[in-house]
Amino acid sequence: MWNKILEFLHIRKKPQAAAKSSRLQTAEPEVRPDYDEGYSSESNTIIRLVSPKKKNPSVYQVTGIDDVASKNNWKAWLYLAPVIILISVFLLYPLVNTIFISFAENYQYSTGRFTGITLKNFGEIFGWTKINGTGTEYFFTKYAIPNTFIITFVTVPVSIALALIISVALNSIKWFQKVLQTTFFLPYVTNAMAVGLVFSVLFDQHGIINFLFKTDTIWIYGAERWTAMIPLCFYIVWNSIPFKILIFLSGLQGIDKQYYQAAQIDSCPKWKVLTKITIPLLSPQILYIMITSFIGSFKEYTSVVSIFGGPGTMGKSSTEKNMETIVFYVYDNVELGNTSRAAAAAVFLFVIVLIFTFIQMKVSKTRVHY
Amino acid sequence: MENTRKYIDFKNVKINNNLVLSIEESGKSADAIKKSDKVVKIITTVLTYAFILVLAVGVLFPFYWMIITSLKQRNEIIQQDQTFFPTIVMWTNYAYVFEVFDFTTYMKNTIIVAIFSTAGTLITTIFAAFAFARLKFKGNDVVFGIFLMTMMIPGEMMVISNYITVNALGWIKDQTITKAFAAMIVPFMVSVFHIYLLRQNFKQIPNELYLAAKVDGKSDWDFLWKVMVPLAAPTLISITILKFMGTWNSYVWPNLVTKKDEFRLISNGLRGSGFTDPDDPTRIEYGYQMAASVCVTVPLFLLFVFFRKYIMKGVGRAGIKG
Numbered sequence: 226m227w228n229k230i231l232e233f234l235h236i237r238k239k240p241q242a243a244a245k246s247s248r249l250q251t252a253e254p255e256v257r258p259d260y261d262e263g264y265s266s267e268s269n270t271i272i273r274l275v276s277p278k279k280k281n282p283s284v285y286q287v288t289g290i291d292d293v294a295s296k297n298n299w300k301a302w303l304y305l306a307p308v309i310i311l312i313s314v315f316l317l318y319p320l321v322n323t324i325f326i327s328f329a330e331n332y333q334y335s336t337g338r339f340t341g342i343t344l345k346n347f348g349e350i351f352g353w354t355k356i357n358g359t360g361t362e363y364f365f366t367k368y369a370i371p372n373t374f375i376i377t378f379v380t381v382p383v384s385i386a387l388a389l390i391i392s393v394a395l396n397s398i399k400w401f402q403k404v405l406q407t408t409f410f411l412p413y414v415t416n417a418m419a420v421g422l423v424f425s426v427l428f429d430q431h432g433i434i435n436f437l438f439k440t441d442t443i444w445i446y447g448a449e450r451w452t453a454m455i456p457l458c459f460y461i462v463w464n465s466i467p468f469k470i471l472i473f474l475s476g477l478q479g480i481d482k483q484y485y486q487a488a489q490i491d492s493c494p495k496w497k498v499l500t501k502i503t504i505p506l507l508s509p510q511i512l513y514i515m516i517t518s519f520i521g522s523f524k525e526y527t528s529v530v531s532i533f534g535g536p537g538t539m540g541k542s543s544t545e546k547n548m549e550t551i552v553f554y555v556y557d558n559v560e561l562g563n564t565s566r567a568a569a570a571a572v573f574l575f576v577i578v579l580i581f582t583f584i585q586m587k588v589s590k591t592r593v594h595y
Numbered sequence: 596m597e598n599t600r601k602y603i604d605f606k607n608v609k610i611n612n613n614l615v616l617s618i619e620e621s622g623k624s625a626d627a628i629k630k631s632d633k634v635v636k637i638i639t640t641v642l643t644y645a646f647i648l649v650l651a652v653g654v655l656f657p658f659y660w661m662i663i664t665s666l667k668q669r670n671e672i673i674q675q676d677q678t679f680f681p682t683i684v685m686w687t688n689y690a691y692v693f694e695v696f697d698f699t700t701y702m703k704n705t706i707i708v709a710i711f712s713t714a715g716t717l718i719t720t721i722f723a724a725f726a727f728a729r730l731k732f733k734g735n736d737v738v739f740g741i742f743l744m745t746m747m748i749p750g751e752m753m754v755i756s757n758y759i760t761v762n763a764l765g766w767i768k769d770q771t772i773t774k775a776f777a778a779m780i781v782p783f784m785v786s787v788f789h790i791y792l793l794r795q796n797f798k799q800i801p802n803e804l805y806l807a808a809k810v811d812g813k814s815d816w817d818f819l820w821k822v823m824v825p826l827a828a829p830t831l832i833s834i835t836i837l838k839f840m841g842t843w844n845s846y847v848w849p850n851l852v853t854k855k856d857e858f859r860l861i862s863n864g865l866r867g868s869g870f871t872d873p874d875d876p877t878r879i880e881y882g883y884q885m886a887a888s889v890c891v892t893v894p895l896f897l898l899f900v901f902f903r904k905y906i907m908k909g910v911g912r913a914g915i916k917g
């Protein structure tokens with residue numbers, strides 16, 4: 226029996242040639258009916274052959290992976306069990322639960338008790354409703370949201386543009402390309418906290434930046450909110466560029482050289498080659514980077530902690546949380562035990578991320594040139 | 596030089612006009628144009644290199660400054676005129692850091708957490724990817740679709756409820772080191788993106804191998820471990836390294852779920868330690884801080900030096916830390 230199956234396999238490898246000289250088809254036509262419905266061993270079906278009567282009468286072939294894959298329902302679920310359990314407990318349940326908490330009234334996280342469904346939590350974070358009847362909170366609307374949006378709309382375009390220019394330049398050079406490529410990748414393999422500390426030293430009042438530019442600005446500790454944004458953005462751009470360069474470079478190396486040769490024959494100026502050939506052909510990578518870095522910078526948190534050490538420019542003990550981002554607000558409130566407000570802020574972030582993802586998906590359909 | 600190249604706008608040239616080649620019109624020979632092209636090329640090359648080198652220096656400067664500062668005396672760090680090389684090399688900074696900053700404990704914690712969460716991730720990932728790539732079952736596409744959709748959810752959504760879950764499992768109150776490790780490891784034993792990555796890799800393994808294994812009477816289990824896993828080794832190595840780097844960098848979750856300093860990971864230790872002057876606790880000693888930063892960065896660099904290919908390949912495909 227197995228011999229026959231191997232013969233079929235052989236036919237599949239060279240369908241055309243085999244079909245022409247197929248013994249099975251011409252010499253032994255009476256054998257065929259046995260295999261039309263497939264071969265079933267005692268364990269299970271593994272191979273099914275497409276009947277010559279049904280589809281392509283001249284070629285025997287084993288169909289796609291679906292027919293080769295074993296069809297063992299319970300075994301498959303057994304393989305998936307650990308992942309499904311972990312994902313349901315630590316991914317799907319939390320998602321539903323967080324949304325639920327954000328709408329629950331007087332939720333107690335230790336007991337799970339709540340008194341009703343309400344929009345009060347959202348009112349509290351936006352400063353519309355009083356917290357416990359005492360006062361309103363303004364950190365979220367005054368600092369967390371504006372800071373997050375400033376960081377996003379400054380660092381994402383700057384880092385994408387810079388990464389694009391660097392990767393085009395890197396792609397065009399001949400000597401030391403690998404070395405320089407590795408150099409630009411180095412910021413990726415660092416510890417975020419360590420580098421944050423380095424940046425706070427660089428931007429110290431007696432630090433090298435003030436020395437080089439002959440200024441006496443306070444950048445970090447006790448700084449103004451807008452001044453403190455500058456080292457923060459520098460750090461984020463520095464930290465996020467390596468990944469972008471890596472993706473852009475692999476995209477650039479995949480572009481067919483013929484386009485550039487054609488441009489050369491037409492003696493097309495360099496900037497035109499860049500805007501009319503390189504960028505359009507790189508648009509899938511650019512879109513991918515745009516989506517990931519938009520979402521990433523909405524979730525900025527580590528950079529703030531690593532440079533400032535706390536939610537504000539006064540470090541850990543800041544009462545005025547002027548460097549807070551949305552995610553920082555979430556974590557801060559989890560730590561303080563204000564679970565409901567943290568959940569409401571997290572849901573707010575989730576909605577923003579979803580909206581941006583969908584906008585970019587829509588844009589990609591009309592603008593990306595593949 | 597640009598004026599040596601003039602182009603004929605073919606759309607506006609009438610048929611009966613004489614076509615004149617640009618070379619003749621400009622009055623320059625082909626050799627002259629070639630020469631000027633060469634000059635332009637050299638200039639652009641030089642400019643490109645200058646641009647890249649300037650930026651490369653900018654990228655490397657923080658590293659340089661970290662090392663230099665870690666070897667400086669306190670007075671030299673805060674003096675008006677900054678020096679680009681320490682006048683007195685202070686190795687004692689490192690000795691002091693190893694004394695006050697419990698580097699070995701943090702390192703040990705980080706490595707234990709990294710090993711267990713990586714091993715857990717690898718096992719769950721291999722099983723799930725195998726099921727999705729090789730086994731046919733009802734709801735294959737639906738389950739995989741749900742998995743992929745979870746990648747769109749920001750992790751911050753999960754932190755709140757996971758904290759509650761971990762708390763309910765009793766891993767936070769009266770914390771022992773085992774409980775702390777469990778809280779740091781278990782929620783991170785699964786990664787949807789890695790499942791996706793490995794599934795793509797498994798799918799590329801030709802069906803003939805599977806059939807050959809079947810002919811030899813091998814079970815699915817044997818096929819998975821004897822054929823598929825060895826063939827997907829590069830991807831698995833990439834996943835391992837990225838997971839390790841992720842643990843090395845993880846800050847938020849360990850900070851949230853650990854209640855004692857000696858259970859924390861290296862990033863928490865680095866940010867949490869004061870590194871203040873022993874005589875004046877309000878003054879931060881940048882020299883010590885930078886020395887500790889160097890200690891935390893060096894292991895990652897070593898990893899990068901040895902596994903550069905896998906890291907860059909893995910990051911290129913995965914694109915997320917951890």
